[in-house]
Amino acid sequence: xxxxxxxxxxxxxxxxxxxxxxxxxxxxxxxxxxxxLGVSWAFMTLIANYRGLRHSDRAALILAQRWSKxxxxxxxxxxxxxxxxxFEFGLLWPRFMGQxxxxxxxxxxxxxxxxxxxxxxxAIYLFGxxxxxxxxxxxxxxxxxxAGIFGSISVVAANAWMNAPTGFTLDSNGNVVDVxxxxxxxxxxxxxxxxxxxxxxxxxxxxxxxxxxxVGMLRGRRDRYHYLxxxxxxxxxxxxxxxxxxxxxxxARWVYSNQPVKFAAIELVPTTESDAPETLLGHxxxxxxxxxxxxxxxxxxxxxDPSTGKQTVVQGLTAVPPDQRPTVQQIxxxxxxxxxxxxxxxxxFLLAVWYAVSWIFRRRMPQTKWFLRAAAxxxxxxxxxxxxxxxxxxxxxxxxxxxxxxxxxxAVTANTGVWITFFAVVILYALLGTTTxxxxxxxxxxxxxxxxxxxxxxxxxxxxxxxxSTEAHADAGEAVG
Amino acid sequence: xxxxxxxVLLLAVVAYAVFGGADFGxxxxxxxxxxxxxxxxxxxxxxxxxxxxxxxxxxxxxxxFVILWxxxxxxxxxxxxxxxxxxxxxxxxxxxxxxxxxxxxxxITLRYRRMxxxxxxxxxxxxxxxxxxxxxxxxxxxVPAGGQAGDPVHSWINPTSVLGGVLAVAAVAYLAAVYLxxxxxxxxDNEMTEYFRRRAxxxxxxxxxxxxxxxxxxxxxxxxxxxxxxSRALPLVILGTLCGAGALIxxxxxxxxxGRLLAVVAVASVIVGWAVAQWPYILPETLTFSAAxxxxxxxxxxxxxxxxxxxxxxxxxxxxxxxxxxxxLPEEGVGGA
Numbered sequence: 001x002x003x004x005x006x007x008x009x010x011x012x013x014x015x016x017x018x019x020x021x022x023x024x025x026x027x028x029x030x031x032x033x034x035x036x037l038g039v040s041w042a043f044m045t046l047i048a049n050y051r052g053l054r055h056s057d058r059a060a061l062i063l064a065q066r067w068s069k070x071x072x073x074x075x076x077x078x079x080x081x082x083x084x085x086x087f088e089f090g091l092l093w094p095r096f097m098g099q100x101x102x103x104x105x106x107x108x109x110x111x112x113x114x115x116x117x118x119x120x121x122x123a124i125y126l127f128g129x130x131x132x133x134x135x136x137x138x139x140x141x142x143x144x145x146x147a148g149i150f151g152s153i154s155v156v157a158a159n160a161w162m163n164a165p166t167g168f169t170l171d172s173n174g175n176v177v178d179v180x181x182x183x184x185x186x187x188x189x190x191x192x193x194x195x196x197x198x199x200x201x202x203x204x205x206x207x208x209x210x211x212x213x214x215v216g217m218l219r220g221r222r223d224r225y226h227y228l229x230x231x232x233x234x235x236x237x238x239x240x241x242x243x244x245x246x247x248x249x250x251x252a253r254w255v256y257s258n259q260p261v262k263f264a265a266i267e268l269v270p271t272t273e274s275d276a277p278e279t280l281l282g283h284x285x286x287x288x289x290x291x292x293x294x295x296x297x298x299x300x301x302x303x304x305d306p307s308t309g310k311q312t313v314v315q316g317l318t319a320v321p322p323d324q325r326p327t328v329q330q331i332x333x334x335x336x337x338x339x340x341x342x343x344x345x346x347x348x349f350l351l352a353v354w355y356a357v358s359w360i361f362r363r364r365m366p367q368t369k370w371f372l373r374a375a376a377x378x379x380x381x382x383x384x385x386x387x388x389x390x391x392x393x394x395x396x397x398x399x400x401x402x403x404x405x406x407x408x409x410x411a412v413t414a415n416t417g418v419w420i421t422f423f424a425v426v427i428l429y430a431l432l433g434t435t436t437x438x439x440x441x442x443x444x445x446x447x448x449x450x451x452x453x454x455x456x457x458x459x460x461x462x463x464x465x466x467x468x469s470t471e472a473h474a475d476a477g478e479a480v481g
Numbered sequence: 482x483x484x485x486x487x488x489v490l491l492l493a494v495v496a497y498a499v500f501g502g503a504d505f506g507x508x509x510x511x512x513x514x515x516x517x518x519x520x521x522x523x524x525x526x527x528x529x530x531x532x533x534x535x536x537x538x539x540x541x542x543x544x545x546f547v548i549l550w551x552x553x554x555x556x557x558x559x560x561x562x563x564x565x566x567x568x569x570x571x572x573x574x575x576x577x578x579x580x581x582x583x584x585x586x587x588x589i590t591l592r593y594r595r596m597x598x599x600x601x602x603x604x605x606x607x608x609x610x611x612x613x614x615x616x617x618x619x620x621x622x623x624v625p626a627g628g629q630a631g632d633p634v635h636s637w638i639n640p641t642s643v644l645g646g647v648l649a650v651a652a653v654a655y656l657a658a659v660y661l662x663x664x665x666x667x668x669x670d671n672e673m674t675e676y677f678r679r680r681a682x683x684x685x686x687x688x689x690x691x692x693x694x695x696x697x698x699x700x701x702x703x704x705x706x707x708x709x710x711x712s713r714a715l716p717l718v719i720l721g722t723l724c725g726a727g728a729l730i731x732x733x734x735x736x737x738x739x740g741r742l743l744a745v746v747a748v749a750s751v752i753v754g755w756a757v758a759q760w761p762y763i764l765p766e767t768l769t770f771s772a773a774x775x776x777x778x779x780x781x782x783x784x785x786x787x788x789x790x791x792x793x794x795x796x797x798x799x800x801x802x803x804x805x806x807x808x809x810l811p812e813e814g815v816g817g818a
Contacts, residue, residue: 080579083539086546087572090561097550098558102775105551109786112544113794119540120797124804131809143797179778181785414630415565424573432580 017409019418020092023425025394027084030429032390033383034078038118039148039198040205040236041071042125046141047232053134059224063232065129066447067209068141070440072126077436079119084425092418096401096411102176103168104402106184107157114151118144152201153194157185163393164189164258165402188258192251193393199244200389204382206237207348211379214372231365234375237382238352245349248389249303255396256304259403260315261325262396265334267300268293271316276300281339283332288318326398334396340388344381351378482784483774486552487763489787491756493548495749497541499656502649502748504538506657508578508605509650510680517595524598526673530664539575552783553773555627556763563624563631564615571611578604606650613649617642620759621703626768640702648691652748655684659728659744678732685729685744692722705765709758717754721747 045067052061086108090097097105121143128137161167167183168176210233216226256263264270268279270288278300282293298310305312317325326334351374358366365371397403401411507527514520514527549557561568581600614637618624621641625631636642658681665673699707710718728743761769774780 077579079539080576083543083575084572086543087568090546090550090557091565091568091572094558094561097561098554101550101554101557102552102779105547105554106779106782108547109551109783110789112540112547113786113790115543116540116790116794117797120794120801124801128804128809132804177776179776179782181778181782413565414562415633417565421569421573424569425576428573428576428580432576435580 014416014419016092016414016416016418017412019422020412021408023418023422024088024092026422027081027088027425027429028390029387030433031078031081031085032386034074034081035152035197036201036203036205036208036386037071037074038078039152039201041067041074041209042122042141042144042148043202044206044209044232044236045071046138046145047236048228049138049141051228051232053138057228060228063225063228068122068126068129069443072122073436073439073443075119075122077432080432081429082115091415091421092413093401093411094413096406099174099176099406100402103165103179103184104158104161106179106181107154107161110185111151111154111158114147114154118147118151121147148201149198152198154185156194156197157187157190159393160189160193161185161187162401163187163193163397163403165405189254192247192254195247196244196251196389199240199247200386203237203240203244203348204386206233206235206240207375207382208233208379210234210237211376214375214378218369218372218376230375234355234365237348237378238355241345241349241352245345248345253304256314259396261317261320262334262393263304264315264317264319265326265331265396266338266392267314268331268335269300269314269316270318272313272319273316274301274313275310276304276312276314278303279335281336283335284317284328286328288328323399326395330395330398334392337388337391337395341385341392344385344388348378348382348385351375482777482780483552483771486548486774486780486783487756487770489783490545490548490552491753493541493545494756495752497538497545498652498748498752499745501538501541502609502653503657503660505605505609506653506655507661508602509654510657510661510677511598512602512606523673523676526661526665526670526677530661548783551779552775553763553770554775556624556768556773559624559626559629559631559764559768560615560619562629563633563636564618565633567611567614567618567637571608571615574604574608574611577601578608609649609653610646611637613645613647614638614642615645616649616755617645619764620645620706620755622705622765622767624764624767626764626773640698641706644691644695644698648688648695651684651688651691652751655681655688656744656748658684659732659741662732663741678735681740682729682732685725685732689725689729692725703765705762706755706758709760710754713760714754714757717750717757721750721754724750 045064048060048064048067051057052059052064121140124140125137125144128140132140161184164187166187167180167185169178171177210230213226213230213233217230252263252266255266267276268282268284268290269276270284270290275298277295277297279290280294280296282290282295285291301308301310301312301314304314317331325331351371354366354371354374358364358371399407399409401408507530511520511524511527514523546557549560577600581597581604617639618636618641621639623631623636623639658677661677662674662681665671665677696707699710724743724747728740728747731740731743759765761771763770763773
């Protein structure tokens with residue numbers, strides 16, 4: 001009896017903070033992979049659709065049609081994981097939502113609007129292939145692209161507000177008494193963060209989809225269908241990469257000016273100094289000394305503000321009391337993820353340069369197998385880069401959930417059973433992830449088995465396919481697997 | 482202004498029940514369709530019917546949450562703290578449902594098909610039950626004001642919650658059966674028309690019986706709600722009863738039209754009746770809508786969203802509907818490409 005009771009107490013008294021944080025991180029990490037597909041895939045589909053109509057390119061049309069079908073699946077999965085997130089805001093962070101919901105929540109109202117619009121036009125575009133007039137059908141795809149852009153900006157605006165909370169007035173008890181929705185949405189961090197995430201969506205979406213066709217081409221499917229699938233997606237990713245470096249640089253400087261603690265964690269700067277080195281890898285010890293890594297003298301100062309160069313003063317971690325900065329472990333996570341993001345991002349940039357140089361000088365994409373191998377890995381690399389960047393901004397904000405106003409442990413639920421829901425969520429998401437991949441593979445296989453398209457499936461009216469192109473399209477399906 | 486936002490919230494709840502509810506209800510009929518041979522035909526019919534809109538109806542649920550946490554944050558915090566367990570089960574159920582519905586199509590062997598089919602069907606029943614139980618917990622005044630946690634167990638295991646849960650399952654099953662009759666008739670599938678017609682009649686009768694039982698449950702367990710239902714919400718209760726009875730008569734007589742509309746109005750008027758009965762409270766007898774309301778700026782922003790929705794989403798929705806009715810969007814399930 002006593003043992004049962006103490007065992008029960010042990011279960012009941014599990015601190016919800018780390019579990020709530022882990023569950024939120026896990027579900028967001030899952031959802032963020034679907035975001036680029038929801039935001040940028042429609043754009044790429046429309047490029048293929050446009051090419052197909054403009055140049056009577058059947059392979060491009062079939063590519064667009066298949067992409068629209070894959071896109072609908074990832075959108076549906078994103079709807080499920082997004083629904084779970086809306087539950088979690090309340091279930092895991094009720095005190096945060098109770099106090100700040102009226103401010104933080106505002107951008108989500110607009111996000112709901114765009115999400116709705118996106119859902120409707122995805123349905124019209126998806127089911128409109130056979131019977132709508134070709135160009136009218138093309139135009140029904142445009143709202144999907146716009147809704148994706150504005151929807152992601154709205155969500156990021158909410159996250160940016162957590163970094164730069166503005167647009168509200170507090171009374172003497174700390175309760176929100178007045179809200180200025182415009183200032184909430186257009187908070188100081190919003191333009192940089194929204195641009196960074198939006199470009200990331202195109203970058204990751206492009207490389208991720210291109211990697212599927214790179215694998216197909218490595219397996220010898222060098223037909224026009226695969227070529228188009230690769231070139232359209234990879235070009236989008238490659239164009240986004242240098243833009244992303246510029247935007248990222250701007251955002252880093254915003255962090256330098258407005259969230260010095262996060263910046264110090266990124267750059268691993270223990271004490272305030274000028275001529276601060278940029279440390280590649282390495283870690284912070286419990287006594288706030290930096291071990292290992294390759295320090296590049298003065299670079300962190302120089303990058304923070306090139307106009308003052310090495311003289312730029314970088315505020316150190318110890319400039320604020322310990323309870324207002326991340327723990328040493330968190331600081332090391334932030335720094336490592338920063339290095340991963342910048343390092344992998346640079347590799348992607350080099351790959352994009354290779355591709356661009358080949359187009360400029362040879363008027364064709366690189367032909368070597370090594371390029372395709374690199375492109376095949378680039379999809380996963382791009383996802384990792386994005387995840388690392390997201391960890392930097394979230395963990396770097398600790399211990400705050402609302403920067404300077406509310407701490408994470410004051411926001412969390414009182415329910416001590418969160419560790420149970422954490423494991424349930426992990427198991428269910430494993431199931432959901434497997435399902436998604438299996439469904440996409442299954443669709444690819446079915447495309448292949450039907451030997452191209454039957455009349456029933458042909459976009460924009462008939463004209464039987466030749467035997468050769470039928471073979472080519474049949475193979476295309478496999479690539480998706 | 483908080484009244485206007487409360488009306489919007491109510492409309493979203495009605496829309497979720499009417500559109501999303503049918504998705505869940507279809508899962509209920511999937512669960513009860515019998516063995517793999519006997520149940521194959523109805524299951525195909527169900528799959529065909531909900532395939533194209535797979536999970537998109539959760540948009541309404543997201544909208545409900547957004548309105549709650551922006552416009553009535555104090556009530557939202559109280560609800561999520563108190564009703565943590567049923568809300569968590571509902572969230573997990575939604576994931577399980579989405580995953581297993583698609584999974585069932587992707588796997589070949591019968592054993593796995595049955596396993597994931599069971600997951601889909603069971604979660605389709607679990608989610609509306611939990612939603613109904615949550616509604617019962619709120620309506621019977623078991624969620625305290627002030628962002629406080631109430632009783633974590635009795636807030637959702639109590640007579641009103643059980644009534645709410647069972648009623649929700651029965652109502653969505655009823656709606657789904659009525660829709661499926663209509664779908665089957667459109668496809669000229671006489672066997673399935675008859676199959677779901679019989680089930681719709683049974684479900685309608687069950688909802689009626691639950692309504693009568695509910696009178697006694699609410700009188701004992703949720704006096705404030707009961708008092709509201711028998712006074713200012715009485716016209717709605719009568720409207721719901723008449724529509725429900727009318728729909729039942731049409732179903733029994735196998736009438737071709739009208740049944741769907743009456744069924745929807747019946748369900749909608751019960752939900753609106755609930756809201757009117759607990760007015761002006763969002764958490765009965767402890768927190769009113771106006772006391773829980775966010776500052777004017779936030780409420781204005783939400784109403785702007787609604788106006789924009791009327792300007793953007795409604796025309797888009799009408800376009801979708803018109804194209805669909807004209808047969809310009811041939812059905813082509815997402816997974817059935």
